[in-house]
Amino acid sequence: MNIAHVAIWVDDLDVMRRFYETYFEAKANDLYQNEQNQFASYFLTFPQSDCRLELMRRADIQNPGQETLGYAHLAISLGSKEEVDVMTRRLVDDGYERLDGPRTTGDSYYESVILDPESNRIELTI
Incomplete structure (x- = not known):
């Protein structure tokens, strides 16, 4: 499945x-x-x-990107810590907001969180 x-x-x-x-x-x-x-x-x-x-x-669908109950983010696996670092830098350099990271989380994920153009959260991970 x-x-x-x-x-x-x-x-x-x-x-x-x-x-x-x-x-x-x-x-x-x-x-x-x-x-x-x-x-x-x-x-x-x-x-x-x-x-x-x-x-x-x-x-008739308004307010995309608002925080609500339901789906929280889209996680995209980039394959390595280095790729997470590179993509995070690239997005920040291009003007996208970084909310967190890159860092290793308490549950051992290496990730950063950025916002797409409409403030949807994207988790960049290994």
């Missing part, structure tokens, strides 16, 4: 698509649109992973 995909509501589909393509080598499918429901989405596929990320937009 595998997780097929995770979906997040976003305000700007193209900004978010470019972010995940630029930093995490994701490949997007063609934009899907349902004009009747005012819904649009991209599915992003990551290298060496069966799990996909769906970015979704609908006009």
